[in-house]
Amino acid sequence: xxxxxxxxxxxxxxxxxxxxxxxxxxxxxxxxxxxxxxxxxxxxxxxxxxxxxxxxxxxxxxxxxxxxxxxxxxxxxxxxxxxxxxxxxxxxxxxxxxxxxxxxxxxxxxxxxxxxxxxxxxxxxxxxxxxxxxxxxxxxxxxxxxxxxxxxxxxxxxxxxxxxxxxxxxxxxxxxxxxxxxxxxxxxxxxxxxxxxxxxxxxxxxxxxxxxxxxxxxxxxxxxxxxxxxxxxxxxxxxxxxxxxxxxxxxxxxxxxxxxxxxxxxxxxxxxxxxxxxxxxxxxxxxxxxxxxxxxxxxxxxxxxxxx
Amino acid sequence: xxxxxxxxxxxxxxxxxxxxxxxxxxxxxxxxxxxxxxxxxxxxxxxxxxxxxxxxxxxxxxxxxxxxxxxxxxxxxxxxxxxxxxxxxxxxxxxxxxxxxxxxxxxxxxxxxxxxxxxxxxxxxxxxxxxxxxxxxxxxxxxxxxxxxxxxxxxxxxxxxxxxxxxxxxxxxxxxxxxxxxxxxxxxxxxxxxxxxxxxxxxxxxxxxxxxxxxxxxxxxxxxxxxxxxxxxxxxxxxxxxxxxxxxxxxxxxxxxxxxxxxxxxxxxxxxxxxxxxxxxxxxxxxxxxxxxxxxx
Numbered sequence: 001x002x003x004x005x006x007x008x009x010x011x012x013x014x015x016x017x018x019x020x021x022x023x024x025x026x027x028x029x030x031x032x033x034x035x036x037x038x039x040x041x042x043x044x045x046x047x048x049x050x051x052x053x054x055x056x057x058x059x060x061x062x063x064x065x066x067x068x069x070x071x072x073x074x075x076x077x078x079x080x081x082x083x084x085x086x087x088x089x090x091x092x093x094x095x096x097x098x099x100x101x102x103x104x105x106x107x108x109x110x111x112x113x114x115x116x117x118x119x120x121x122x123x124x125x126x127x128x129x130x131x132x133x134x135x136x137x138x139x140x141x142x143x144x145x146x147x148x149x150x151x152x153x154x155x156x157x158x159x160x161x162x163x164x165x166x167x168x169x170x171x172x173x174x175x176x177x178x179x180x181x182x183x184x185x186x187x188x189x190x191x192x193x194x195x196x197x198x199x200x201x202x203x204x205x206x207x208x209x210x211x212x213x214x215x216x217x218x219x220x221x222x223x224x225x226x227x228x229x230x231x232x233x234x235x236x237x238x239x240x241x242x243x244x245x246x247x248x249x250x251x252x253x254x255x256x257x258x259x260x261x262x263x264x265x266x267x268x269x270x271x272x273x274x275x276x277x278x279x280x281x282x283x284x285x286x287x288x289x290x291x292x293x294x295x296x297x298x299x300x301x302x303x304x305x306x307x308x
Numbered sequence: 309x310x311x312x313x314x315x316x317x318x319x320x321x322x323x324x325x326x327x328x329x330x331x332x333x334x335x336x337x338x339x340x341x342x343x344x345x346x347x348x349x350x351x352x353x354x355x356x357x358x359x360x361x362x363x364x365x366x367x368x369x370x371x372x373x374x375x376x377x378x379x380x381x382x383x384x385x386x387x388x389x390x391x392x393x394x395x396x397x398x399x400x401x402x403x404x405x406x407x408x409x410x411x412x413x414x415x416x417x418x419x420x421x422x423x424x425x426x427x428x429x430x431x432x433x434x435x436x437x438x439x440x441x442x443x444x445x446x447x448x449x450x451x452x453x454x455x456x457x458x459x460x461x462x463x464x465x466x467x468x469x470x471x472x473x474x475x476x477x478x479x480x481x482x483x484x485x486x487x488x489x490x491x492x493x494x495x496x497x498x499x500x501x502x503x504x505x506x507x508x509x510x511x512x513x514x515x516x517x518x519x520x521x522x523x524x525x526x527x528x529x530x531x532x533x534x535x536x537x538x539x540x541x542x543x544x545x546x547x548x549x550x551x552x553x554x555x556x557x558x559x560x561x562x563x564x565x566x567x568x569x570x571x572x573x574x575x576x577x578x579x580x581x582x583x584x585x586x587x588x589x590x591x592x593x594x595x596x597x598x599x600x601x602x603x604x605x
Binding site for chain 1: 314315319322325327329330332343354355356357399400403405412418422423427434435436437441454455458461464490518519520538540544572579580583584587588591
């Protein structure tokens with residue numbers, strides 16, 4: 001008797017908090033959890049006359065078919081290689097900027113530079129595609145008409161030559177994210193005890209020596225942790241960067257196709273639901289496993305930085 | 309701190325290199341800004357240039373005379389951004405607060421539910437099927453607001469940590485001894501106390517909604533629901549769009565060269581404008597958010 005009363009009281013106490021959380025939970029349930037259950041679509045041959053639930057099970061056929069195409073290899077290779085380039089070059093550029101910024105004499109400067117450098121990261125991929133188009137389009141682009149032509153070099157039709165895009169996309173990504181990425185490192189450098197530098201100065205260490213022997217070694221743990229965390233996301237790509245920026249040009253697919261663009265194209269343009277769902281599940285599963293592995297490693301390096 | 313000559317040289321070197329890098333960040337923007345004020349014929353013959361042969365206000369005049377399309381897209385973007393951000397911020401705070409209460413039995417269960425959404429996703433296909441076949445969300449303003457962006461697990465955890473670290477437990481207890489209900493404690497005490505972190509996530513969310521074009525790519529087929537970003541895509545995909553009958557009848561003479569390139573650039577400029585306006589204000593909070601986010605996910 002007493003136990004039930006206590007239970008009821010407990011429930012009454014919990015109710016208001018549960019009510020507060022309810023709308024958000026309901027949203028996550030719908031937006032995130034129902035689609036997780038929906039991964040079974042990858043094992044079906046979807047036929048809309050039968051409905052999604054009534055469609056035939058085909059086992060792993062979608063996956064077998066997917067991995068028999070060259071698409072699977074191309075999109076996996078592109079996704080991983082672009083991410084590796086972004087992680088390595090992005091980290092180097094961000095640290096370079098952060099170190100320079102921390103050497104500026106007045107704070108006003110660094111504020112100004114920071115505003116300027118985060119701007120590229122705040123614009124949409126659509127606007128970014130406009131900026132790129134202004135430089136690269138073959139009829140009126142800045143590079144063809146104002147650089148190559150005056151130099152007497154042959155003009156290039158950028159949107160149909162796949163071989164240039166690995167460089168173009170890496171440059172764009174660095175332009176967009178390096179400044180933003182430097183904020184973290186800048187904040188970290190600002191937090192380093194100044195007396196260490198003073199001591200080094202007394203010992204006769206110049207600026208460059210201080211950077212290489214004090215700043216960078218102290219940054220190392222942060223670099224490793226952030227690097228590892230990005231490796232956990234190596235199977236994901238920014239859909240806009242690989243779809244909108246190359247203007248969805250078919251001639252460029254060999255170097256611009258990533259898993260995310262493939263999933264979209266298979267679903268919306270080719271209407272091949274099975275293929276698209278299989279590729280999506282492939283991405284989610286490998287991504288999930290990668291995060292688990294990376295987290296285990298991060299936990300070993302520094303438990304405070306582990307995600308869980 | 310006494311500066312040696314070497315140090316001063318290094319500081320100057322840093323300032324120069326940083327100026328160059330910042331310039332590189334700005335130059336592409338300046339190019340489309342200049343292009344939007346360039347005469348169409350100059351654009352066609354010389355291409356995009358920082359120093360156009362002939363300046364012109366045609367693009368902006370044209371946009372002004374055919375304002376309805378642009379105004380509508382702007383309206384859609386503002387509506388989606390404001391409503392999306394407001395709802396998202398409130399729901400995030402409401403979900404985060406119970407998670408921060410250690411005396412709430414389910415707080416760890418909630419935390420796991422939220423956290424797991426950051427680790428695994430069902431992917432595009434099931435999500436798309438659900439929104440279109442079960443909720444029939446296609447071609448509505450809801451399609452721009454609800455899918456994907458309303459609650460981010462990351463933001464919820466950010467706000468929860470803020471409540472955990474910055475709001476003393478005594479405060480909650482004393483409010484409740486004074487007879488305040490849970491809901492009242494939340495609205496009267498917790499919400500106002502968490503304004504700094506809510507502004508931070510609110511800004512990130514607003515930016516997400518303003519810049520989003522992917523929801524419309526999946527769920528919108530009727531141009532009347534296009535916001536600024538998707539109108540830009542449409543203009544880019546269809547250069548001829550501006551030369552449609554409606555457009556040429558507005559100008560009057562069909563033979564007049566429509567400033568199509570410049571108009572697109574002007575539209576892009578106008579699309580960035582709201583971000584530029586709030587940038588100085590944004591920066592402080594963005595910096596804060598990035599640092600918190602990177603150090604502890």
